[in-house]
Amino acid sequence: MKEVEVESFKLDHRKVDAPYVREAGKIITPSGDVIKKYDLRLMQPNQGAISTAALHSLEHLLAKYMRQRIDNIIDLSPMGCRTGFYLSKIGETSLETIEEALVTSLQEVLATKEVQATTAKECGNYRDHSLFGAKEYAQQVLAGFKE
Numbered sequence: 001m002k003e004v005e006v007e008s009f010k011l012d013h014r015k016v017d018a019p020y021v022r023e024a025g026k027i028i029t030p031s032g033d034v035i036k037k038y039d040l041r042l043m044q045p046n047q048g049a050i051s052t053a054a055l056h057s058l059e060h061l062l063a064k065y066m067r068q069r070i071d072n073i074i075d076l077s078p079m080g081c082r083t084g085f086y087l088s089k090i091g092e093t094s095l096e097t098i099e100e101a102l103v104t105s106l107q108e109v110l111a112t113k114e115v116q117a118t119t120a121k122e123c124g125n126y127r128d129h130s131l132f133g134a135k136e137y138a139q140q141v142l143a144g145f146k147e
């Protein structure tokens with residue numbers, strides 16, 4: 001079996017200061033394209049976690065809002081520990097640009113009236129959503145970015 005290193009397993013989660021945006025990986029494809037992965041940490045590890053319904057709604061909302069601000073996003077997925085999201089994209093983007101997009105996207109969450117794609121046809125667990133929770137956590141994260 002091939003030896004692999006998982007970047008996030010090497011991160012000392014006791015030493016980070018959330019919320020933050022961090023580069024978590026970079027791959028150059030055989031054809032020379034750059035693929036970047038970013039750690040969008042919303043909650044302080046081992047001190048807080050976003051409830052599953054709020055995280056799920058944030059995933060639906062940020063999937064759209066981040067793509068409206070950043071081109072060539074491959075994926076935005078919640079972390080299993082529920083403290084943030086991983087963002088994968090094609091091409092280099094500065095941490096400042098990602099953070100600015102995240103902050104304005106979270107501000108847009110606060111103004112959202114409805115979570116999109118929450119029917120049994122469109123979602124794998126349509127019953128497990130909370131726009132109220134998404135807004136509460138978004139507000140908390142935004143306050144953290146201002147500090």
Ligand SMILES: [Zn+2]
Nearest residue numbers: 056123124125
């Ligand atoms: Zn869903």
